[in-house]
Amino acid sequence: MKNSIDTNLPLSEQTYFILLSLRASPKHGYAIAKDVQTLSNGRVVLSVSTLYTTIKRLLDDKWIKLIDTTTESNRPRKIYELTKAGGNVLLVEVQRLGTLVSAARISGMEGIL
Amino acid sequence: MNRLLSILTVFYGWLLSFYPREFRDEFGGDMLQDFEDALKAASQNGFYTLLVVLLRELLDLPLNLLHAHLDEKHMIGILRSQPVQTGFRGAIGFGLAFAGVSLVRVFLVYGLTSSIPWLSRLGMLLFDRFRGNNQPANFSIEFLIISILAAVIFGIVFSLLFSSRGRFSRFMLAGMLGWLAPNAIGSVFYNSISVDYYITPMQNFYLSISLQLLTGAFFGVILSVVESEKKTPLFLLAVITCLFPVITYFSIKVFYYFDVVTTPWFFAALMGMSLLYFTIVLAVALSAEKRMLWMVVVGALINPLADFLPYLILPQKIINPFYGLGDAFIVNNGMLLTSIMLKSTFQQALFGIQLGLMLGIVLGFLKKGISNRIET
Known part of the structure; x- marks a missing residue:
């Protein structure tokens, strides 16, 4: 499992924030896009096409799964949830990023971190 | 504003119809609704924000559309696969390396050597020194300098494009040696004595093919050596790069001294030497x-083909640097020189791309096999 995760790292920013957003709670596409924008302080803004291209890849990789369909404004919306595999990937990526930050701290960049 | 939003939503819905059916069925409804919601939210912040959101959506769509279609045909998986990735890297790496070497060689051969008097004089001196009766040795100091410079450039470009994890020097050294060895052997084969004077044209053809196979084998071995974590292969490559040209030189001189060159055994000995080097x-x-044997075999097979294939596809006047020039041409003609330089570079880049692509694909398959074996 560790090997297959390693080959997918580092995650793209889009993937990282989508997984992070779904870790908090299951969401539909539009809610994910808004949450990603908030989590990244407005730096990552997903277009609709990019969002669903990424969602499809994450579904194919079984990092997220479809759990429900809700209806808003008389239109159905699909709700996605983070899977255990997706959670593991996110965890390993966070640990990897943590190591990078620690290295920067050790090398004397504490002041700007 | 609402009317504009409706028109834009309808337009986006029409654009979504270009997605593969499966993708559209699964995500089309959500995408359209998300687009409509995004436009509505943006319109509340003014026309400028709406325009920015719209542009972002329209600019992102074509690439994602292409992605969805490639994914539908499983092309993304193929493009992301190790053999194709290493194939592309190989094509770019070898293409650029060969183009770079060609540029430098042509520039040095026709530019620098004619403009540096002491270099020309030294060349003439060595030419006279090594020339004997019936053995017009074409030893050239310019050629030696150019070969070493070309090898350095090949090594640098190769390592810049291939090396990783701080293994720059290993990649550079392997690239240099792998490039220099076959060039030096070929040069010694033909220039120690006038080999083609003593063998028939048909024998000359077979000899040149065997040298091309050997050159390809060396290109294959470069990638085998750099992929290995062991020190021995690189050491062995360095040893044979130094030894093979020297052994070849003295062997041919011995053949000449004992008059073997005038017997049929001379050709047999040259072919035998070539076969021994290949082994x-x-x-x-x-x-x-163990698996890296395939790199050598593939390199040997592709090398002669890569030289020949572009001539089947493209017209001679595009790729042959000396097309239409005849036997004699004026090297001081700047336009002509530039044309030769560009065509040589193009020809060598094409050659490198083919060679690198094939070697890269095979390397990718071998690496994939090795990593699968490690996982199991």
């Missing part, structure tokens, strides 16, 4: 990793 190159690849 040793195989052994170097074997010392890196």
